[in-house]
Amino acid sequence: MEIFGPVQSRRFGISLGINHLPPKVCSYACVYCQLGRTNRLSIEAAAYADPEQIYQAVNERLKELPQTPDYLTFVSNGEPCLDNQLGSAIQALKKLGIKIAVITNASMLWQSEIRERLSCADAVSLKVDSVQEAAWRKINRPHGRLDLEVVMAGMRVFALTYHGKLMTETMLVPGINTSPAHLRACAQFIAELQPEMAYLALPLRAPAESWVEAPDQQAAGKAYEIFVREFARTSLMADLPPTGLTSTQDALQELVSTLKVHPMEEGEIRAYLRQNELADNTLESLLALKRIRSIPYREKTFYSAAVNQD
Numbered sequence: 419m420e421i422f423g424p425v426q427s428r429r430f431g432i433s434l435g436i437n438h439l440p441p442k443v444c445s446y447a448c449v450y451c452q453l454g455r456t457n458r459l460s461i462e463a464a465a466y467a468d469p470e471q472i473y474q475a476v477n478e479r480l481k482e483l484p485q486t487p488d489y490l491t492f493v494s495n496g497e498p499c500l501d502n503q504l505g506s507a508i509q510a511l512k513k514l515g516i517k518i519a520v521i522t523n524a525s526m527l528w529q530s531e532i533r534e535r536l537s538c539a540d541a542v543s544l545k546v547d548s549v550q551e552a553a554w555r556k557i558n559r560p561h562g563r564l565d566l567e568v569v570m571a572g573m574r575v576f577a578l579t580y581h582g583k584l585m586t587e588t589m590l591v592p593g594i595n596t597s598p599a600h601l602r603a604c605a606q607f608i609a610e611l612q613p614e615m616a617y618l619a620l621p622l623r624a625p626a627e628s629w630v631e632a633p634d635q636q637a638a639g640k641a642y643e644i645f646v647r648e649f650a651r652t653s654l655m656a657d658l659p660p661t662g663l664t665s666t667q668d669a670l671q672e673l674v675s676t677l678k679v680h681p682m683e684e685g686e687i688r689a690y691l692r693q694n695e696l697a698d699n700t701l702e703s704l705l706a707l708k709r710i711r712s713i714p715y716r717e718k719t720f721y722s723a724a725v726n727q728d
């Protein structure tokens with residue numbers, strides 16, 4: 419379990435990340451996943467992190483920060499709902515008086531206990547990349563026991579009963595989910611959920627599969643136009659925002675913890691090293707020690723500390 423950041427998040431402002439899963443346990447194996455391939459494809463929830471330990475770790479980290487984050491965000495090495503103690507962890511963290519967000523792939527909301535686990539979070543982001551069976555299988559590569567109709571039904575029930583800030587995220591992958599018919603169907607389903615905001619994202623960080631490409635500006639703009647016609651509260655996240663990583667005590671450890679779930683581009687890492695008076699060749703040293711790895715993508719070089727990028 420690791421606490422990382424805070425980083426600047428478009429959805430959650432200043433966000434302190436909680437990564438409470440071992441790499442990489444997920445019910446999906448998305449082709450664009452920035453954590454690399456899923457090596458533990460699972461829909462069985464298990465006890466991964468002790469809620470009290472999460473609380474203690476977050477509490478300690480908060481004491482080091484110059485500013486209270488806007489959100490404590492569960493953004494894991496996989497699917498956070500696979501931790502059967504997620505609900506207790508959220509309840510424990512509530513004592514800190516900071517809003518709590520969970521980013522989930524929403525694939526298991528058909529289970530009442532998973533909906534219950536999420537119900538006390540202040541904000542929940544659901545993944546909705548596709549509502550068409552073939553495209554869903556191609557883009558999310560779900561666990562074999564998942565059924566799209568059931569997954570969508572679970573989201574509908576959750577959206578009806580959840581009282582916090584609901585949002586959705588749709589990753590656009592050309593050739594899979596960007597045809598007008600596909601986008602329209604996806605947006606119509608999202609309109610049923612009535613989230614506060616539907617975000618359209620592009621695979622701008624190095625993906626699990628090297629053939630994944632981001633749509634160009636024009637295609638992304640077209641996708642946005644189709645979406646917004648069906649659901650007005652749509653926002654296109656067209657560029658890579660600065661990570662905005664701030665360090666407190668152990669700048670190097672904070673960088674590596676962040677890179678486990680949030681790959682960063684070379685220029686950004688070098689700027690962070692300079693800001694924190696770390697030697698410029700720290701990057702090369704981390705590479706030589708195999709604590710991080712480099713991933714070229716879209717004429718940039720990203721670095722990740724995820725263990726399963728192959």
Ligand code: SF4
Nearest residue numbers: 444446448451496523
């Ligand atoms: S993007 Fe999220 S849901 Fe998809 S494989 Fe990665 S961790 Fe799992």
